[in-house]
Amino acid sequence: MYISGIEIKNFRSFDNINVEFHEGINVLIGHNNSGKSNLLRALAIIFDSSVRKQLSVEDFNNSLTIESLKRESPKIVISVRITQSENENLMTDELVTVSNWLTRLKEPYEAKIQYEFFLPISEEKNYINIVSKARSTEEIWNIIRSQFIRLYINKTWVGNPENQSPVDNDSINKFDFQFLDAIRDVERDMFSGKNTLLKNVIDFFIDYDIKSDKSITEEEQKRKLQERKDIFSTNSHELIKTIQERLDSGNKEILSYTDGIGASYDKSTPDFEGNITESEIYSVLQLIVKQETGLTIPITHNGLGYNNLIFMALLLAKMQVDSDGKFLGSNAKVFPILAIEEPEAHLHPTMQNEFIKFLKNNINNRKVKQIFITSHSTHISSATDLDDIICLYTNNNKRNVSYPGKVFGENKIKSKKYVQRFLDATKSNMLFAEKIIFVEGIAEQLLLYVFADYLNKPLEKHHVAVINVGGRYFEHFLHLFDSNNKGTIDRKISCITDLDPMRRKKNENGNKKKNSFKACYPFEYNTNLDEFDYSNNTSMVSVK
Structure with missing residues (x-):
């Protein structure tokens, strides 16, 4: 199964939007404040148990x-659709997990989960009476903040x-x-074995040579793992015994103070004992960095970008741990989801390309x-398949969504391949x-930017x-912006073509073989119609 879409109403930058997803990687691109981060936070409200459900x-x-606010109290709705994967085995735990969520029983099955943040019906009449005399939306929001927000409740259906x-x-x-x-602090989150993330990963991957050995039975695996645990227990016992022996004389001196203070009584005296567990x-x-020379340095001496990649690798390893049914039994996760905000924050362009490849391998x-x-990195978008891109943009203060990979259709495959090939870090802008x-x-x-500056209308300033x-x-490229079709980007565009004037000599003396067109100077164009036929660039005639 996979998350096939989300519908968001009245949440942050979204008044009402429906976004479709697909299996694998979904790259949400767009300019600043287009709603990318808010969309991830909407998903987190549904699926992340650590996220606060009570909103503000x-x-x-x-x-x-003001009319809608007076008519009824505002309500936030986040609805997520889940759909059966193409080659999904219906005997797996995925279908069992969402069996009570189903809205469609036929294959492919569909399921739904919906979060709502609303004012209880019992408070609705009081709300309408109080806000009816308000003269502005700001006044109504202040009333909600001071009198009603504490009464709001959240439910997930x-x-x-x-x-x-x-x-x-x-x-x-x-x-x-x-x-x-x-804004993440990866050094705080992973680089010590005291941290839960690293501890869980180590606990799962210790003795992985035995755990991953498919040539032996499960019983043999358990026996070999127990043998190693027994060896560790024996060695650790010897270590504790050595420490106790080295403490023997000092221990007597330390414990002598207990006699003086009266801590020894009823023929009992304090002593030292202990054991060591693997965890x-x-x-x-x-974590350290081991260089080719043999020198080792702390991982904290790395740059933030490199450490971010290591952190994500460990996080994916932890997700593998959490979804392993043999290791966690019925507590294992069924559907691991990774959401990453602005990976380019600490990665240079080449590493951004490697990062996308890394994620694709983990999906595969x-x-x-x-x-x-x-992301709002053109390097990320250029390294991503066109079908994996979802473009969020603002038009007339309304958030819209476009699917560049879907706008070409079956009869425009050539154009799609061309755009995918040439959509580099510059053109993907x-x-x-x-x-x-x-x-x-x-x-x-180059010249257009100069011309615009001379006109005191810099293009960068006007985006x-x-x-x-x-x-x-x-x-x-124009297929991406054809507003007559669904899923395209509704933007103002202009195409500037060269004149490319050409002419050829007219046939003489009944010669049926036409002469070839040859380039001419613009000032020569259409100047001698008796002697020449003229041609120019007509490639844009059919473009509207």
Whole structure:
């Protein structure tokens, strides 16, 4: 199964939006404040048990009109759709987990979970009476903040929301939602064995040569693991015994004070004894960087970008641990989800490309079921398959969504392949810009910025991107912005073409073989119609 979509109403920057997802990696791109982070937070409210479910006034969408606020109390609704995967085995725990969530029984099955934050019906009449005399939305929000927000409640329903079937903790806890926000302290979160993340990973992968050996039976695995545990126990006992022997004379001196203070009584005296468990040893382990020269340095001496990659690798390892049924039994997670906010924050462009490849490998190896990434990096978007990109953008103060991989259709496969091939870190800026000018070559691209500066209308200030398509290939890119089709990006665009004037001599003396067109200077164009036929660039005639 996979999360196939989310519908958000009145939550933060979203008044009402429906976003479709697909299996594997979903890369949410867009300019600043387009709603990418808020979408991840909406998912976290549903699936992350550590996220606070009780919201505040600031979490409501601020575009609600005074009429709607007077008509009824504002309400936040976040609804997530889950769909059967294409090759999913129905005998797995996935279907069992969402069996009470189903809204469609036929294959592919569909399930639904919906979060609501609302004012109870018993308070609705009082709310309408109080806000009826308000003269502005600001006044109403102040009334909600001071009198009603404390009365709001949150509920999470599964299946058809009209039935109001509450979610049970056992099923929602089967989802492993790991969220890495943009401001994260990875050094605090992972680099000591005292930390739960690293401790859990070590505990699972210790003796992994035996645990992963498919050539022996499960009983043999248990026997070999127990042998190693017994060896550790014997060795640790000897270690404790050695410490006790070295403490023997000092121990007598230490304990002599207990006699003087009266702590020894009834023929009993304090002494030292102890044992060491494997998990206690983990706390002394620390991640290091082992260089080729043999020198070792603490992991904290790395750059933030490198450490972020190590942290994500460990996090994925932990997700593998948490979803292992043999290791955790019925407590194992069924659906691991990784959400990453702005991975480019600490990664240079080359490492961003490697990062996307790394995530794809983990999806292919089934280490994680679904990944959500937010980014405004053109390097991330250029390294991502067109089908994996979801573009969030703002138009007339309303958040919209586009699916660049879906806009081409079956009869435009050639254009899709062309765009995928040439959507590099420069050209992919068209997916982020508010306005786009397409030009044929680098000369026009350079000159347009200069012309705009001379007109005192700098293009960067007005969020205009000039995209060089490398020839007369505008039509391939224009499919992304054809507002007549569903899923395209509704943006103002302009195409500037070269005149490319050409002429050829007219046939003489009945010669049927036409002469070839040859380039001419612009000032020669249409100057001698008796002697020449003229041609120019007509590639944009069919473009509307």
